[in-house]
Amino acid sequence: MTVASSQMQVFPFTPSDGFILALDGLCNRAWGGCLSATTEIEIEGEPDREKLKWLAQEIPRRFPFLGAVLHGGGVFQSARWHLRADSPSVPLPLEFHRFEDVPGDEAVVASARALRLSLLKLRLHENGRPPHLRLDVVRHQRGRWLLLITWSHLLLDAVGIELFVCAIARLWDDADAVMPNHHALQLKVSAWQRFQDSEASREYLFHLSRKHFPSASRGRYAKGDPVHLVETFSDEESRRFGEVLKSVGGDLMAVFFHAVLAARAHRALLHARGVKNASIMLLVPAQLRPKTDAGDPVIFQNNMTMLHYVLENDELDNMSSACHLLMRQNVEHLRRKHHLSFSALLSLTRRIPSRLLLRLIRWQNRGELASLFHSWTGTFAQGIDHAFGGRVLNGYHIPSVPAPAGSGLFFSDCQGRISIVLSWVNSCVSAEEVAIMRKQWRHDLLGEPVS
Amino acid sequence: MHTSTSQPADGTRDLEQIILDVIRENLLQDLPADCATNADLFAAGLDSMGIMQMVLLLEERFSCTVQPADLTRLNFSTAIALATLVRSKDDASSV
Numbered sequence: 259m260t261v262a263s264s265q266m267q268v269f270p271f272t273p274s275d276g277f278i279l280a281l282d283g284l285c286n287r288a289w290g291g292c293l294s295a296t297t298e299i300e301i302e303g304e305p306d307r308e309k310l311k312w313l314a315q316e317i318p319r320r321f322p323f324l325g326a327v328l329h330g331g332g333v334f335q336s337a338r339w340h341l342r343a344d345s346p347s348v349p350l351p352l353e354f355h356r357f358e359d360v361p362g363d364e365a366v367v368a369s370a371r372a373l374r375l376s377l378l379k380l381r382l383h384e385n386g387r388p389p390h391l392r393l394d395v396v397r398h399q400r401g402r403w404l405l406l407i408t409w410s411h412l413l414l415d416a417v418g419i420e421l422f423v424c425a426i427a428r429l430w431d432d433a434d435a436v437m438p439n440h441h442a443l444q445l446k447v448s449a450w451q452r453f454q455d456s457e458a459s460r461e462y463l464f465h466l467s468r469k470h471f472p473s474a475s476r477g478r479y480a481k482g483d484p485v486h487l488v489e490t491f492s493d494e495e496s497r498r499f500g501e502v503l504k505s506v507g508g509d510l511m512a513v514f515f516h517a518v519l520a521a522r523a524h525r526a527l528l529h530a531r532g533v534k535n536a537s538i539m540l541l542v543p544a545q546l547r548p549k550t551d552a553g554d555p556v557i558f559q560n561n562m563t564m565l566h567y568v569l570e571n572d573e574l575d576n577m578s579s580a581c582h583l584l585m586r587q588n589v590e591h592l593r594r595k596h597h598l599s600f601s602a603l604l605s606l607t608r609r610i611p612s613r614l615l616l617r618l619i620r621w622q623n624r625g626e627l628a629s630l631f632h633s634w635t636g637t638f639a640q641g642i643d644h645a646f647g648g649r650v651l652n653g654y655h656i657p658s659v660p661a662p663a664g665s666g667l668f669f670s671d672c673q674g675r676i677s678i679v680l681s682w683v684n685s686c687v688s689a690e691e692v693a694i695m696r697k698q699w700r701h702d703l704l705g706e707p708v709s
Numbered sequence: 710m711h712t713s714t715s716q717p718a719d720g721t722r723d724l725e726q727i728i729l730d731v732i733r734e735n736l737l738q739d740l741p742a743d744c745a746t747n748a749d750l751f752a753a754g755l756d757s758m759g760i761m762q763m764v765l766l767l768e769e770r771f772s773c774t775v776q777p778a779d780l781t782r783l784n785f786s787t788a789i790a791l792a793t794l795v796r797s798k799d800d801a802s803s804v
Contacts, residue, residue, distance in 0.1 A: 507777025510760055510785065514777075544758055582777050592765045597758070636757070 269326065269339040269442045273546075273601045274560040276608035276615070278411050279328075279337055283612045284660035288683055289483050291381045293411040295657035296374050297419050298404055303648035305395050305403045307354065309430070310646075314352040314393055316433070317426060322347070323440040323558045328386020328412065336609040339559075351392040360397050370396060370404055371488070377408045378484045378658045386412065405646060415560045416655055417545055420639045422557050423653075427645035438554035445605060452602040459599035466566060467622045471539035472528060474686040475664030477625025482685030484658035487692060490677045491703075499676050499703050506581045514584040516634035517542060518577055519699055520667040521569050523680075524630045526698035526708075527665075527691050538574065540567045541628035544597050563601040565591050566628075577702060620662070631659050631666030631681075638672035654679060661686050667695075724792040731766055732788070746788040760785055767791070773798035 271279075282293040318324050325345050331337035354364040355373060367373045373396060383390050390413040394406040409419055421438075428435045447455070491499060503515050521538040528536055547561040567584050574580050591597060607615055619627060638653040639645075654677040659666040664686030668679040680695060687695075700706045725746035732750065733740040736759045744753070755763070763785060764775045773795055784794045 508779060508781030508784065510757075510780040510782060511777050513757055545756065578777070585777055585780070588761050589765050589768070592762055593769075 265343050267341040267343065267442070269323075269341065269440070269559070270445070271337050271339075271608045272443050272559045272561055273604035273608065274415075274543075274562050274564075275412070276337065276610070276612075277564075277604055278415075278560050279331060280612035280615050281660045282410075282412055284479070284616065284662075285484070285658060286381070287479060288481055288661055289379055291379050291484065291658065292383060293658060293660060294378060294380070294382055294408060295411060295416070295419070295655050296377050297407045297409065297423065297655050298370070298374070298653065299407075299423070299645065299650060300402060300404055300652040301646055301648040302651055303401055303403070305354075305397060305405075306647050307395075310352060310393070310395060311349075313426065313430060313646075314350040315347075316429065317350055318347045320429060320437040321422075321425075321440075321557075324350070324390055324413070325388050326390075326413070327388070328383070331611065348388065351389055352395070353393075354395050354397075356397045357399065360399055362397060364397065367396060370398075370406075371486075373406065374656055375483070375485065377406065378486070378656070380408070382408065382410045383412065390414075402651065403648075411560070411657070413558055415543070415562055416633060416635050416657075417547065417555075418557045418559070418561065419655070420635065421555055423639045423645070424642060425557065427639075427642060430646050438550055438552065438557055440556065440558045441550055443548070443559070449606065452605050456599050456603035456606060458594050459596055459603045462566070462594075462596055462599075463603075463622065466539065466568065469537040469539065469568060470624060471537045471568070471626055471629045472533055473626050473629050473661075473663035473665070474524075474527060474682060474691075475661035477620070477623075477662055480661035480664055480683050480685045482661070482683040484681065485684045486656050486679055486681040487696065488654070488656060488677060488679050489696070490652060490654075490675060493675060495704060496674055496676045498705075502577075502703055506578050507585075511581055511585065512636070513542075513634050514581045514588070515577075516669045517567060517584055517632060518569075518574070518580045519669070519702055520630060520632040521580070522574050522577070522702055523667055523695040523698045524665070525571065525574050526694050527687070530691060530694050535571045536629075537571070538569045538629045539626075540569075540630070540632050541565075542567060543633055546597070546601055563597045563604065565597060565600075626662050627660075628663050630663050631657075632668065634669045636671060638670050641673075643673065652677065657681055659683065667699075724795060725788040728788045728791050728795070731770060732763070735766055736762055746792075748788070749786060750788070751782070751786060755785065763791070767795060771795045771798075 285291050285293045326339040326341045329338055329340050355367045356362045356364040358366050390410040392408050396404040425437055506515050517540055524538055542565050543562040544565050546563050547555050549555055567587055573583055643650055653672040654670040656679050659681045661683040665682040670677050697708050701708045729744055737754050740753055767773055767775055784790050
């Protein structure tokens with residue numbers, strides 16, 4: 259940690275923070291918001307309002323990094339976080355809501371989706387100032403309630419938010435629980451060494467630039483609102499989902515299986531647009547998460563690299579062979595150390611202003627960043643089954659996506675129930691195209707007819 | 710480095726122990742020196758990235774090809790399970 263003054267701690271950007279800042283700028287351009295996500299947790303019982311208010315006050319005290327302010331990011335200074343030791347701890351924004359048919363004094367929301375739409379449009383942070391995270395509680399019938407945690411991707415990534423959920427669930431149960439602290443990234447290798455380390459990745463990206471991988475936004479900046487579709491499968495459907503995975507390979511093939519599902523859904527969209535022979539390029543996050551001195555995985559900032567997967571149109575005809583191809587691509591990426599090499603490249607580009615960085619990437623890729631965004635976050639919050647006073651019934655993330663690519667398909671698993679979240683910018687994907695993508699994944703997972 | 714998988718590499722250490730050493734050297738540096746061969750590798754910190762790095766290590770060090778059907782949690786849960794997987798590949802290639 260660099261100490262600029264006795265009162266100020268400075269946290270440099272991680273390698274992937276710079277890329278995320280660029281995507282955040284794209285979201286601001288599209289709808290005036292930021293790159294954010296809502297993590298939705300469905301819990302049995304009734305919410306304990308007083309304890310939730312306590313939690314909203316306690317979290318910033320126990321996680322001071324939530325008060326960090328973004329600085330720099332221009333031509334002359336790379337972006338970084340500043341944290342004043344003497345800044346007052348401000349409670350997290352917390353609002354209570356209810357559905358119309360539930361009696362109470364909270365604000366009425368038409369649906370969870372309507373609330374999420376309004377949350378994802380928010381600019382959580384104004385010029386990188388807190389709050390970077392907010393809480394919303396919705397009571398709905400049948401003794402269930404929702405906890406919605408809306409967070410800026412600048413400060414957290416998807417694995418980080420799940421670690422955060424586990425940590426605040428421990429805090430709920432034990433006010434004296436020790437919370438993991440945050441420490442600043444120390445880049446111990448020189449810029450020249452990182453440039454050399456990035457060679458394999460640069461070569462691969464050059465090779466990739468020969469491909470044409472059109473996205474939903476057709477490689478253009480787009481204005482529009484973030485919208486989404488959440489599909490949670492029943493226990494029976496999730497079981498059938500598992501059977502399809504078994505036909506492809508072992509349970510650890512899930513990461514490739516979900517990537518192929520996303521690619522096939524996107525291919526269906528392209529085919530509907532008359533684009534028949536395009537490549538599909540998925541930019542899939544992979545964890546590079548350091549540990550704190552106490553041995554805990556770091557929660558805050560983006561601690562990941564990216565792996566690029568490419569599938570040609572014909573390679574997606576058969577799910578099993580497509581999954582196998584992705585598995586072999588992954589092994590090859592690791593053999594060539596692309597994950598480390600790309601991280602080295604990202605660490606060098608942290609100093610490039612966001613707009614210029616995007617111009618460079620899009621110039622190389624005919625306007626595109628990827629065909630679509632995708633991630634499979636696996637078992638939700640390390641399999642947490644009880645939190646915030648009740649049994650956890652479901653949990654998943656609903657991220658907003660920038661344009662390009664204009665759409666993203668995300669998968670998670672909570673207590674064996676699979677949820678799929680399709681997220682898009684409303685000017686990039688039509689209602690008919692959403693229906694086409696949904697039909698494709700339901701066909702792939704449940705054998706339902708495509709037409 | 711290629712290691713014969715049918716016999717202990719140096720006559721004293723068995724395959725399970727060699728696999729543990731490979732994991733400690735490449736993936737889980739904090740793995741205790743006296744880690745049991747039936748210790749849960751996921752509990753020790755093996756994550757999805759580590760699993761695929763393990764696939765690469767198995768292919769490079771033990772000259773076997775891991776297939777999609779081999780990618781199960783059970784096969785990667787302990788050094789014993791991994792050694793069984795490597796031996797099954799050895800047996801298959803010698804048929």
